[in-house]
Amino acid sequence: MRDKIERLKELSLCGKPEAIFEFERILVELGKDQRIEILKELFSVFDDRCQDTNMLYSLTHVVERFPDEIYLKTLVLGICDMGRSDMRWLKFLFYRILNDPPSYSSFKKFVREPDPSLLTSFLNKINQESPEHRQQVEELKQIIGSK
DSSP, X not given: OHHHHHHHHHHHHHOOTTHHHHHHHHHHHHHTOOOHHHHHHHHTTOOTTOSOHHHHHHHHHHHHTSOHHHHHHHHHHHHHHOTTTOHHHHHHHHHHHHTSHHHHHHHGXXXXXXXXXXXXXXXXXXXXXXXXXXXXXXXXXXXXXTO
């Protein structure tokens, strides 16, 4: 599995249009395995330096197919772990949850798990960029604060 994840990373950064076919083939294969370990590895493929954003949209669809309990919990933990060069994609995934009431409702169950200062810092960035989500962000910060 590790070799396949590394290959996905290489393909996403190579800039060759034909790479998307191999990328998607590997992605479909890995996406069939719904274990949390696979999802954590798939999150590591998100990178703002990706040459073809279609690859990362495909990756988004694959990770969102994991059961909510696995996907949302892993994403919350990822907010604390991923913020290296992939902040745009992390925010993209987070906005998709904020804009989907059932996902947002489920997401609230998991916000107490990671380091509260890192998650609060991420939420503050969201608050600055997206005033229309202010109410949800403040609600999440209250949940974190009541930990």
